[in-house]
Amino acid sequence: MTTMVDSTQAREAQYVLQTYRRQPVTLTRGEGARLWDVDGREYLDLLSGIGVASLGHANPGLARVITDQAQTLLHTSNLFFHPLQGQLAEQLTRLSGLQRAFFCNSGTEAMEAALKFARRYFYTLGETRTEIIALERSFHGRTIGALSITSDEHYRAPFEPLLSGVKWIPANDPAALAAAVSTNTLAIVVEPIQGEGGVRLLTPEFARGVNEASARTGAIVIADEVQSGCGRTGHVFYSEVIGLKPHLMTLGKALGAGVPVGAVLLGQDVASKISYGDHGTTYGGNLLACRAALYFVDQLVNGGVMAHVAKVGKVYEQRLRALAAKHSFIREVRGAGLMWGLDLSIDSSTIVPLGLKHGVIVNRTADTVVRMLPPLTITDGEIAEGLSRLDKALTELERSK
Numbered sequence: 001m002t003t004m005v006d007s008t009q010a011r012e013a014q015y016v017l018q019t020y021r022r023q024p025v026t027l028t029r030g031e032g033a034r035l036w037d038v039d040g041r042e043y044l045d046l047l048s049g050i051g052v053a054s055l056g057h058a059n060p061g062l063a064r065v066i067t068d069q070a071q072t073l074l075h076t077s078n079l080f081f082h083p084l085q086g087q088l089a090e091q092l093t094r095l096s097g098l099q100r101a102f103f104c105n106s107g108t109e110a111m112e113a114a115l116k117f118a119r120r121y122f123y124t125l126g127e128t129r130t131e132i133i134a135l136e137r138s139f140h141g142r143t144i145g146a147l148s149i150t151s152d153e154h155y156r157a158p159f160e161p162l163l164s165g166v167k168w169i170p171a172n173d174p175a176a177l178a179a180a181v182s183t184n185t186l187a188i189v190v191e192p193i194q195g196e197g198g199v200r201l202l203t204p205e206f207a208r209g210v211n212e213a214s215a216r217t218g219a220i221v222i223a224d225e226v227q228s229g230c231g232r233t234g235h236v237f238y239s240e241v242i243g244l245k246p247h248l249m250t251l252g253k254a255l256g257a258g259v260p261v262g263a264v265l266l267g268q269d270v271a272s273k274i275s276y277g278d279h280g281t282t283y284g285g286n287l288l289a290c291r292a293a294l295y296f297v298d299q300l301v302n303g304g305v306m307a308h309v310a311k312v313g314k315v316y317e318q319r320l321r322a323l324a325a326k327h328s329f330i331r332e333v334r335g336a337g338l339m340w341g342l343d344l345s346i347d348s349s350t351i352v353p354l355g356l357k358h359g360v361i362v363n364r365t366a367d368t369v370v371r372m373l374p375p376l377t378i379t380d381g382e383i384a385e386g387l388s389r390l391d392k393a394l395t396e397l398e399r400s401k
């Protein structure tokens, strides 16, 4: 008899476009920070679907509100008002200090919209600016605009020509930024913590340099908080931690807690230059997305989730530092809150399958980095268990060298 795992994977191999090199695991159920596969094996999930299942899997409160919404009204399009989009915009603008929100369906769509808004701003001003400053090791998504400011050649090369005028500078190099920026700079785009690039934190000094460069030249600052935002670091946005003052901020991932939601938050200076019809989306900000995001934001701010991240984030860090003290091939521990990377000095390409073997889900990025983005609701006990399983996987990785 064909087992479900075989039929699932065989069917995909035949019918699904092969853009993902998946692990040979078929996940069927989750609860909190735990996942189960089709054979009933349990895993501690230290990745939460790349930073998305922010309230854990099968969160009962989230399930309740999205069920209620499905039984009431899911979608109206943006041709009409519905009660929830304004409520979510009000919450997010209050939390960020920006003035308006535009809703879409993913991080890359948010980046695409932000680039358009920055261009539209200068168009309205009657200025032609042609350059965008982006950082080496950046990742902003896969659509043509977002890809144009994503540094990895491997992602970019097959799709050239992309947007022209992108200037690359190293992160945390204020001098390189000062040399690159000019009155021809349309936007300076940064991730406050580079995620895909290996969990690399921007420094307050560099953030100050970005603010100054923008003040001097009028360039729009775009903070991509798709991964680092929405409470991931124990702060609503990491920009506030480093003192970055963005005109535009992009959100995604954790915001919908598993329901696809993206957003751009805008300062009034840019927002006031956008007109009816300048941008739009059929699904963006529909009732399902807004209901989920409203529930997430309420849990984050009023339900104690952000305070929880700040607290367990410290425990997480201590445990990672203990791992680094034990395994000399961990050359650096980087991160904040519940966004962490272990930078290894040995080839880490097998850490993901080894993790799965020992019952823990992590990610490998930037060649040498083991990245972790667990649910924001993960408990002390689950952290201890997950990292003890990771310890076993690291020990086996070292032995295999």
Ligand SMILES: Cc1ncc(COP(=O)(O)O)c(C=O)c1O
Pocket (backbone or CB within 6 Å): 050, 106, 107, 108, 109, 111, 139, 140, 141, 142, 191, 195, 196, 224, 225, 226, 227, 228, 252, 253
């Ligand atoms: C910082 C950052 N920006 C943008 C994106 C793109 O988001 P999405 O995959 O939802 O399109 C990602 C995804 O990993 C990201 O980490």
